[in-house]
Amino acid sequence: MTLKNLFIQIIIRFVFAVLFISLAVNAVHTAGWGFMAIISVFFATSDVVKGTRMLQAYIEIKKSIDKQ
Incomplete structure (x- = not known):
């Protein structure tokens, strides 16, 4: 796995987090x-x-x- 792939996975994790937060806010608002x-x-x-x-590891x- 390259650093670029790791960084893309980090971004995807945070995008999914925002998606789930918006779903939770919508669900709480309606029901x-x-x-x-x-x-x-x-x-x-x-x-x-x-x-x-993952960001800390990156x-x-x-x-x-x-350093090298």
Whole structure:
């Protein structure tokens, strides 16, 4: 996996997080805190956490490559 592929995956994670957040906001606005809203929040949180960890790994890899 190249750094470019890793960066694209990070962007995709954050895009999915925004999508799930918007779905959760829409679900809460129309029907309250139901099953779909809670699941959407769960997936959004998961994507944000995974994207943040991947971003930290990307930064560390980039730093180690730049040192060489």
